[in-house]
Amino acid sequence: MNEIAEHHSGAHASRSTYWLVALILAIITLLEVAVFYIPFLRTVIAPILLVLSATKFALVAMFFMHLRYDRPILTAILSTGLVVAAAIILALMLLFGALRLMAPA
Amino acid sequence: MSTHATTFGVPHRKMAMWVFIGSECMFFGSLIATYLSYKGKSVVGPTPAEILNIPLTSVSTFVLLMSSLAMVLALDAVQRDDTRQAKIWIGGVIVLGGIFLAGQVYEFSHFYHEGLTLQQNLFGSTFFVLTGFHGAHVTVGVIWMATLLVMAFRGRLGPERSLDVEVAGLYWHFVDVVWIVIFTVVYLIQ
Numbered sequence: 001m002n003e004i005a006e007h008h009s010g011a012h013a014s015r016s017t018y019w020l021v022a023l024i025l026a027i028i029t030l031l032e033v034a035v036f037y038i039p040f041l042r043t044v045i046a047p048i049l050l051v052l053s054a055t056k057f058a059l060v061a062m063f064f065m066h067l068r069y070d071r072p073i074l075t076a077i078l079s080t081g082l083v084v085a086a087a088i089i090l091a092l093m094l095l096f097g098a099l100r101l102m103a104p105a
Numbered sequence: 106m107s108t109h110a111t112t113f114g115v116p117h118r119k120m121a122m123w124v125f126i127g128s129e130c131m132f133f134g135s136l137i138a139t140y141l142s143y144k145g146k147s148v149v150g151p152t153p154a155e156i157l158n159i160p161l162t163s164v165s166t167f168v169l170l171m172s173s174l175a176m177v178l179a180l181d182a183v184q185r186d187d188t189r190q191a192k193i194w195i196g197g198v199i200v201l202g203g204i205f206l207a208g209q210v211y212e213f214s215h216f217y218h219e220g221l222t223l224q225q226n227l228f229g230s231t232f233f234v235l236t237g238f239h240g241a242h243v244t245v246g247v248i249w250m251a252t253l254l255v256m257a258f259r260g261r262l263g264p265e266r267s268l269d270v271e272v273a274g275l276y277w278h279f280v281d282v283v284w285i286v287i288f289t290v291v292y293l294i295q
Contacts, residue, residue, distance in 0.1 A: 012181075012184075013177075015181055018177045021174075022171065026167060033159065033293075035293075036293045045293070046294050049289050049293050053285055053288075053289035056170075056282075057282050057285050057286065060170075060278055060282050060285070064173050064174075064176070064274075065275055065279075070115075071114060071115050073113045073115065074119075074123050077123045077124060077127045078123065078127060078130070080127055081126065081128065081129070081130030082130050084131050084134065085133070085134025085137075088138050089138040091138075092138035092139065092141070092142045093141050095142070096142035096143070098141055098145075
């Protein structure tokens with residue numbers, strides 16, 4: 001068995017786990033759309049949707065991209081990209097005063 | 106070279122794809138930052154609330170999520186040397202990716218007829234650049250999947266080529282997670 005074949009014999013999620021994760025992703029998407037249409041959640045819609053979105057992101061990264069079963073260095077590479085991206089978003093929004101605009105009156 | 110692992114014990118191509126994904130996070134982060142920075146600053150319409158079609162985009166989002174499921178099942182089939190299942194699931198990724206792209210083409214043309222263009226206002230500029238780049242990534246992914254499907258039909262997609270499918274899958278899943286963020290930030294948080 002060559003090196004690559006050995007690498008791929010490592011533990012990955014089972015097919016039933018993949019289906020379960022897909023079901024959870026579909027349910028979360030339904031919840032997101034429901035939250036969008038519920039009027040009394042308007043004031044807290046952003047934090048709720050960001051948490052749901054982050055959950056979906058994490059599920060795809062952990063199970064479909066196999067980060068849960070793979071080498072930690074790969075998680076570190078993705079995390080570095082995400083931290084820099086988050087810093088860019090925050091810095092630009094602060095610079096343009098967009099955070100002030102988004103705050104509830 | 107591609108069959109050797111790096112000092113981290115990860116094959117070179119897989120490591121390269123992860124580094125690429127890390128850089129893509131920054132790329133899309135910049136586009137999302139630009140969209141958010143100019144949000145609500147358009148002096149003329151149409152505005153997001155007036156024009157965005159949430160039911161259509163929700164279906165597109167569901168389709169893209171299910172394409173990620175098809176992608177992992179394709180990888181699983183290749184690793185098990187089940188060529189028939191691999192063809193089915195890779196074909197599924199192509200079909201679902203195609204449906205997503207068709208939805209985006211419909212959305213873009215609808216917006217154009219409603220008066221939202223790249224030059225119309227800040228929302229139009231940032232929206233089309235962000236979602237357009239994402240759509241271009243999906244298009245590249247669909248072409249990549251089509252090449253894998255051709256390989257499968259030629260009998261050249263056995264377990265020994267599973268790294269090829271895994272690397273393609275990583276790209277596809279990344280395109281999916283980017284859309285998860287775009288769907289929330291652009292469409293749902295208006």
